[in-house]
Amino acid sequence: xxxxxxxxxxxxxxxxxxxxxxxxxxxxxxxxxxxxxxxxxxxxxxxxxxxxxxxxxxxxxxxxxxxxxxxxxxxxxxxxxxxxxxxxxxxxxxxxxxxxxxxxxxxxxxxxxxxxxxxxxxxxxxxxxxxxxxxxxxxxxxxxxxxxxxxxxxxxxxxxxxxxxxxxxxxxxxxxxxxxxxxxxxxxxxxxxxxxxxxxxxxxxxxxxxxxxxxxxxxxxxxxxxxxxxxxxxxxxxxxxxxxxxxxxxxxxxxxxxxxxxxxxxxxxxxxxxxxxxxxxxxxxxxxxxxxxxxxxxxxxxxxxxxxxxxxxxxxxxxxxxxxxxxxxxxxxxxxxxxxxxxxxxxxxxxxxxxxxxxxxxxxxxxxxxxxxxxxxxxxxxxxxxxxxxxxxxxxxxxxxxxxxxxxxxxxxxxxxxxxxxxxxxxxxxxxxx
Amino acid sequence: xxxxxxxxxxxxxxxxxxxxxxxxxxxxxxxxxxxxxxxxxxxxxxxxxxxxxxxxxxxxxxxxxxxxxxxxxxxxxxxxxxxxxxxxxxxxxxxxxxxxxxxxxxxxxxxxxxxxxxxxxxxxxxxxxxxxxxxxxxxxxxxxxxxxxxxxxxxxxxxxxxxxxxxxxxxxxxxxxxxxxxxxxxxxxxxxxxxxxxxxxxxxxxxxxxxxxxxxxxxxxxxxxxxxxxxxxxxxxxxxxxxxxxxxxxxxxxxxxxxxxxxxxxxxxxxxxxxxxxxxxxxxxxxxxxxxxxxxxxxxxxxxxxxxxxxxxxxxxxxxxxxxxxxxxxxxxxxxxxxxxxxxxxxxxxxxxxxxxxxxxxxxxxxxxxxxxxxxxxxxxxxxxxxxxxxxxxxxxxxxxxxxxxxxxxxxxxxxxxxxxxxxxxxxxxxxxx
Numbered sequence: 001x002x003x004x005x006x007x008x009x010x011x012x013x014x015x016x017x018x019x020x021x022x023x024x025x026x027x028x029x030x031x032x033x034x035x036x037x038x039x040x041x042x043x044x045x046x047x048x049x050x051x052x053x054x055x056x057x058x059x060x061x062x063x064x065x066x067x068x069x070x071x072x073x074x075x076x077x078x079x080x081x082x083x084x085x086x087x088x089x090x091x092x093x094x095x096x097x098x099x100x101x102x103x104x105x106x107x108x109x110x111x112x113x114x115x116x117x118x119x120x121x122x123x124x125x126x127x128x129x130x131x132x133x134x135x136x137x138x139x140x141x142x143x144x145x146x147x148x149x150x151x152x153x154x155x156x157x158x159x160x161x162x163x164x165x166x167x168x169x170x171x172x173x174x175x176x177x178x179x180x181x182x183x184x185x186x187x188x189x190x191x192x193x194x195x196x197x198x199x200x201x202x203x204x205x206x207x208x209x210x211x212x213x214x215x216x217x218x219x220x221x222x223x224x225x226x227x228x229x230x231x232x233x234x235x236x237x238x239x240x241x242x243x244x245x246x247x248x249x250x251x252x253x254x255x256x257x258x259x260x261x262x263x264x265x266x267x268x269x270x271x272x273x274x275x276x277x278x279x280x281x282x283x284x285x286x287x288x289x290x291x292x293x294x295x296x297x298x299x300x301x302x303x304x305x306x307x308x309x310x311x312x313x314x315x316x317x318x319x320x321x322x323x324x325x326x327x328x329x330x331x332x333x334x335x336x337x338x339x340x341x342x343x344x345x346x347x348x349x350x351x352x353x354x355x356x357x358x359x360x361x362x363x364x365x366x367x368x369x370x371x372x373x374x375x376x377x378x379x380x381x382x383x384x385x386x387x388x389x390x391x392x393x394x395x396x397x398x399x400x401x402x403x404x405x406x407x408x409x410x411x412x413x414x415x416x417x418x419x420x421x422x423x424x425x426x427x428x429x430x431x432x433x434x
Numbered sequence: 435x436x437x438x439x440x441x442x443x444x445x446x447x448x449x450x451x452x453x454x455x456x457x458x459x460x461x462x463x464x465x466x467x468x469x470x471x472x473x474x475x476x477x478x479x480x481x482x483x484x485x486x487x488x489x490x491x492x493x494x495x496x497x498x499x500x501x502x503x504x505x506x507x508x509x510x511x512x513x514x515x516x517x518x519x520x521x522x523x524x525x526x527x528x529x530x531x532x533x534x535x536x537x538x539x540x541x542x543x544x545x546x547x548x549x550x551x552x553x554x555x556x557x558x559x560x561x562x563x564x565x566x567x568x569x570x571x572x573x574x575x576x577x578x579x580x581x582x583x584x585x586x587x588x589x590x591x592x593x594x595x596x597x598x599x600x601x602x603x604x605x606x607x608x609x610x611x612x613x614x615x616x617x618x619x620x621x622x623x624x625x626x627x628x629x630x631x632x633x634x635x636x637x638x639x640x641x642x643x644x645x646x647x648x649x650x651x652x653x654x655x656x657x658x659x660x661x662x663x664x665x666x667x668x669x670x671x672x673x674x675x676x677x678x679x680x681x682x683x684x685x686x687x688x689x690x691x692x693x694x695x696x697x698x699x700x701x702x703x704x705x706x707x708x709x710x711x712x713x714x715x716x717x718x719x720x721x722x723x724x725x726x727x728x729x730x731x732x733x734x735x736x737x738x739x740x741x742x743x744x745x746x747x748x749x750x751x752x753x754x755x756x757x758x759x760x761x762x763x764x765x766x767x768x769x770x771x772x773x774x775x776x777x778x779x780x781x782x783x784x785x786x787x788x789x790x791x792x793x794x795x796x797x798x799x800x801x802x803x804x805x806x807x808x809x810x811x812x813x814x815x816x817x818x819x820x821x822x823x824x825x826x827x828x829x830x831x832x833x834x835x836x837x838x839x840x841x842x843x844x845x846x847x848x849x850x851x852x853x854x855x856x857x858x859x860x861x862x863x864x865x866x867x868x
Contacts, residue, residue: 027530056531057502061495061541068491096461097490103684103712105737106540107495151711154688154720250537254588277585278537279740281715282747286588303539306713313716 002078006040007070007115011063012413013056013423014354014386015432020195021385025221026249028195030055032354032386033423035062035111036413037070037118041078048122049412052114052325053353058107059423065111069098073115082123086146089116089331093148104304109328116329117359121409131409132362135330136172136369140165143370147334148305155309161338168373175369183400184364185375186382187215187245189352194219198233205237212399214242215270215379221248224263231267240268243379247273250301254283258290271295271319278302284316297321300350304328305335312343319377321350324359333363337371346376352383357394358410361401389417436512440474441504441549445497446847447490447857448788448820449866454629455819459655460683462629464489466788466820467857469496469545470847471504471552475512482556483846486548486759487787492541493857499545503532507549516557520580523550523765527582538738543762550763551793555843565843566796569764570606570803574599577804581768582739589743595772602807609803617834618798619809620816621649621679623786628653632667639671646833648676649704649813655682658697665701674702677813681707684735688717692724705729705753712736718750731755734784738762739769746777753811755784758793767797771805780810786817791828792844795835823851 017029033056039048052062069092073081081088093099093112101108124131135143144161188211191204201218208216216238220227227246234244246269252260257275272294276283278301288296299321302308311317320340327333340347347367349360364380372378380401387393391412395402404410420427451463467490473482486496503526507515515522527533527546535542558565569577574596583592622645625638635652642650650672654661661680668678680703686694691709706728710717712735722730733755736742745751754774761767774781781801783794798814806812814835821827825846829836838844854861 027534030531030534054531055534057529058499058532058535058542061499062535064498065492065495065541095491097464097488098492100461100464100489101492101496101541101544102539103735105536105713106542107499107535108492108540110535151687151714151717153690154717253585256587277740279539279738280585280744282744283585283588283740301537304713306711306717310714310716 002041002043002046004039004073004076004078004081005042007067007073008038008040009063009067009070009114010036010038010418011060011423012036012418012421013059013429014421015428016385017056020193023193023195024219024247024249025194025251027055033059034354035059035066035114036418037066037114039070039073039118039122046078046122046126048118048125050114050117050119050121050329050409051355051411052110052117053356054110061107062110062114065107066114069111070115078122078126081119082126085116085119085123086331088119089148089328092116093328104306104328109304110326112328113325116331117325117409117411120330121411124409125407128407130362130404130406132365132369132404135366136176140169143334146331147338148328148331149335151306152309152335152339155313156339156342160342164338164341165370168370171373172369175373179365179368180403183397183402184361184368184380185378185400186380186396187217188213188382188384189217190384191216192218194222198230201230202233202237205234209238209242214399215245216242217245217247217273219249220246220264221251221260224260227264231264235267243270245269245271245273245297248275250274250277252276254280254286257287261287261291261294265291265294269294271297273297273321274300279307281307281310281314281316284311285314288316288318295319297348299323301326305332308336309339312339312345317345320345320347322347323350324356324363337367341371346378347372348378349380351381354386355390355411357382357387358390358392361394361404362409364401365403389413436475436477436480438473438507438510438512438515439476441501441507442472442474443497443501443504443548444470444472444852445494445857446470446852446855447493447863448855449862450819451490454627457627457629458653458681458683459628459685461489467493468788469493469500469548470852471500471548473504473507473552473556480512480556480560482552482559484548484550484552484555484763484843485789485845486544486551487790488544495541496544496548499541500548503545504549512556512560515553516560518579519550519553519557520765522553523580523582523762526550527762538740538762543738544760546762547759550765551759551843551845554764555845559842562841564796564838564840566799566803566838569800570610574603577768580765581772582762582765583769585740586743586769586773589747590773590776594776598772598775599804602804605807606803609807613799613802614837617831617836618795618802618814619812619834620814620830621651622647622816622818623651624818625650626652628656632664635664636667636671639668643672643676648833649679650676651679651681651707653683654680654698655685655694658694661698665698669701677704679703679705679707679731682709684708684711686710688714688720691721695721695725695728699725699728703728705731707731707755708734713741715741715744715748715750718745719748722750722752729753731782733757735760739766742770743773746773746779751779754779754781756781757784758790758797771801775805780812781806782813783815785815788820789824789845791816791821792824792826795828795838796843798835799837823847
C-alpha cells in the first residue's frame with residue numbers, strides 16, 4: 001500500500017507580458033501562471049502533478065487555496081483513492097465552509113481543478129498509461145460514477161449518461177487506432193494576438209498555413225477598423241477555404257456584439273468566441289440567433305457544469321470550449337462532455353495559457369474514443385508557447401495533436417522551471433526584483 | 435485634503451458552529467466570519483469599514499484578496515475618491531489579471547465587495563450621514579454613474595435607469611418621512627434553523643409571533659418527514675394568516691425540487707428559497723412554473739449582476755434576495771435594484787450571517803425611497819445574532835428595521851470583537867487551540 005504524505009502547491013509565473021504573447025481585447029498584459037500541485041507519496045517514484053491556470057496576480061491565492069483543499073488527502077491510501085476518484089472529489093467538494101465561497105466558481109473552484117487534476121494524473125501514473133487511455137479503458141458505469149452530475153438531472157440523467165457511453169463502447173478500439181494514425185485535429189491561435197504588428201501577423205499566418213493548419217484564430221474587439229484590416233490580411237494570407245475564427249474575449253455587451261460581428265461578417269468567420277460575459281447564457285443565445293450562420297463559441301471562462309447545462313438547454317452556443325483547469329478536473333469535465341453529446345454540441349476545448357494544451361489533448365482524444373465518436377466540426381486549440389517547461393510536452397504534427405504515450409496527464413513541469421519561475425522567490429523573479 | 439494611508443484586512447471568525455445557529459440542509463457547521471476591511475487615512479477621525487461574509491474556512495483567502503484589492507487605493511485623495519465611487523470601482527475592477535479568477539465571482543468578487551463596502555462607508559462618514567441617506571440625496575445621474583451597467587444593456591439601458599430614478603425623485607422626501615415613522619418591514623429566520631429541536635423551534639416561533647413578526651422562515655430540505663413535522667408545528671404556532679417561507683439552501687436538483695415542494699404545498703409556503711443551484715437560471719424558471727402560486731426566491735449566492743439580469747429576463751424568480759457582501763457593493767447592487775424595478779420583481783435582501791442585517795437595512799430603505807417606491811410584497815430578512823459586535827447595530831422594533839441614524843454603512847465592528855475573534859491568533863481562537 002502507498003500513502004499520500006503531502007500535497008504541495010507552487011506559485012509559478014512566466015513573464016509573458018513582456019512579449020504580449022496572449023494579448024487580447026480584455027487581457028493586455030497577462031503573465032501566464034500556474035498554481036501547480038504535487039501530490040507526494042511514501043514511494044518517491046509515485047507522484048501526481050496538476051495545476052490550474054491564471055494570468056498573474058491572484059495566482060498566490062489559487063496556490064494557497066489548492067494547498068488547503070489538498071490537506072484532507074494526506075494520509076490516504078493511493079490505491080483506494082485512485083480506485084474511486086468520484087468519491088474523493090465529492091468528499092473534497094463537500095466542505096460546506098469552502099462551498100460558501102462559490103459554490104463551484106472562482107478561486108476555490110480553480111483550486112479544486114488543480115488538486116483533482118493532480119489526482120487524475122496520479123491515477124494514470126499508477127496505472128502506467130496516459131490519462132486518455134485510463135479513461136478509455138473505464139466502463140460506462142465507472143465513468144459515470146466519477147462524473148459530478150449534481151444539478152444536472154433535468155438535462156441528463158445517470159441512465160442517459162450510461163447509455164451515451166455504452167453506445168460507443170464496442171467501437172472504442174477502432175477510433176483509438178484511427179487517432180494513433182492521424183492525431184487529433186487542432187487549430188492555432190499563435191498568429192493572432194492583438195499586440196502583434198501587421199507584419200508579424202502576416203508572417204505568423206503564413207507560417208501557420210505552411211505548417212498545415214486549416215483553422216486560424218484572430219483576436220478582435222479592441223478597435224473595429226483594426227479588426228477589419230487584420231481580418232483582410234488574414235484572408236489574403238490563408239485564403240477562403242481555411243476556417244477563420246475570431247475571439248472578442250468578452251469585451252462587448254449583447255447589442256454591441258451583434259452590431260460589431262455584423263461589421264466583420266464579410267470575412268466569413270467560422271465562429272465568434274466569447275462575444276460577451278461568459279456568465280450570460282441568454283445573451284449568448286441572443287447573439288447566436290442574430291449572427292447565424294456565424295457560430296457562437298464560449299467556455300474558457302465557463303465556471304462550472306451548471307453554466308454549461310444552461311448553454312446547452314438554451315441553444316446558446318455552437319461550440320463548447322470547456323477549460324481543463326477551470327472546471328473541476330475530469331469529474332466535472334465528464335459531465336460537460338456527456339451533456340454536449342446529448343445536445344449535439346461539439347466540444348473544442350480551450351487551450352494555450354501554460355500547460356492547457358498538454359491537458360486538453362487527453363480530453364479530445366477521450367471524447368472521440370468514448371463519448372461523441374465524432375470529429376465533425378471539432379478542432380482543439382493549440383498555442384505554441386511554454387511547452388518547454390513540461391516533462392512530456394504535447395506534440396503537434398501536420399495540424400494535429402500526436403497521441404501522448406507517457407503515463408499521466410502530461411502535467412508535470414521540469415523541476416528547474418518550477419524553481420526558476422516560482423513567484424516571488426524563484427531565480428527569474430528575484431533577478432527582476434533586484 | 436485627506437489621503438488614504440493604508441487598507442488593512444482582518445480575518446474575523448465567530449464560533450457559531452458550536453450552537454448550530456445558521457444550520458441548514460447545505461451548511462451544517464458554519465462559523466460566521468467576516469473578511470473585515472479598514473480604510474485608514476491621515477486623519478484618525480476618518481476611516482471606512484466594510485466586509486464580506488463567509489462561513490469559516492477560506493475567510494483567510496478573502497481577507498488576503500481584499501488586502502491586495504485595496505492596495506491601489508493607498509495614496510489617493512479621500513475627497514476625490516468619494517466624489518466618484520463609480521470611477522474607483524471601475525479602476526479596481528479593471529485589473530485584468532485578477533479578473534481572470536472570475537470574472538466577478540468567487541473569492542475575488544467577495545473581496546471587491548469588502549473593499550467597496552468600506553469605500554461607501556467612508557463616503558457616508560465623510561458626508562456625515564447614514565449610507566441610505568447619502569444614496570437618497572444623490573441625483574439619478576450620479577447614482578447611474580456609480581452603477582456598474584456593463585453587460586446589462588440588453589436588459590436595462592442607462593437612459594432607462596435614469597428614468598426609473600427620475601420618476602421617484604420628487605417624492606423621495608415623503609417616503610423617508612413615512613419610514614422614519616414605521617421602519618422597514620422585516621421577517622425573522624432566527625426560529626427555523628435546521629439544527630434546533632422541535633421544542634426550541636416551537637418556543638422561538640412563539641417568541642417571533644409575540645415580537646410582532648408577520649413573516650417567518652424555516653429551513654427545509656434535509657429530510658422530508660422532518661420538514662412536514664416542522665411545518666405543521668409552525669402553522670400550529672403562527673396560524674394561517676402569517677406568511678411562512680421555506681428555504682432549501684440549494685440541496686435539490688430541479689425535478690427533485692418540484693416534487694419535494696409539492697409535498698410541502700399543503701402548508702401554503704409564501705416562497706421557496708434556493709430550491710436548487712444558485713447558478714441555474716433556467717432551473718429556477720422551471721421550478722417557478724411548476725410550483726406556482728408558491729413563489730420562488732433566490733439570490734444570497736447570486737454571484738453578480740449578469741446572473742440577476744438573466745433571472746429577470748427568464749422570469750425565473752418572484753423575489754430577488756441580493757446579498758450585500760457578495761455583490762460588489764453599491765456599484766453592482768444599484769444595477770440589480772434598477773433591473774428589478776424595471777422587471778417588477780420585489781427585492782427582499784438576504785441578511786443574517788454577521789453584519790448583513792446592518793448593511794441591508796440601508797439598501798431596503800434606499801430602494802423604497804428612490805428606486806421602487808413600493809413596500810408591496812417586500813420584507814427584509816432579520817436574524818438576531820452577532821449584532822453585539824457592531825458599533826452601530828441595527829435596531830428592529832415591531833417587526834421593522836428602525837432607520838439608522840449614525841454616519842456610515844453600519845459596518846464598523848468593535849475593536850475588541852475584531853481582536854478577540856481574529857483567526858487564528860485572537861484571544862478566543864488562541865484559547866481554543868490551547
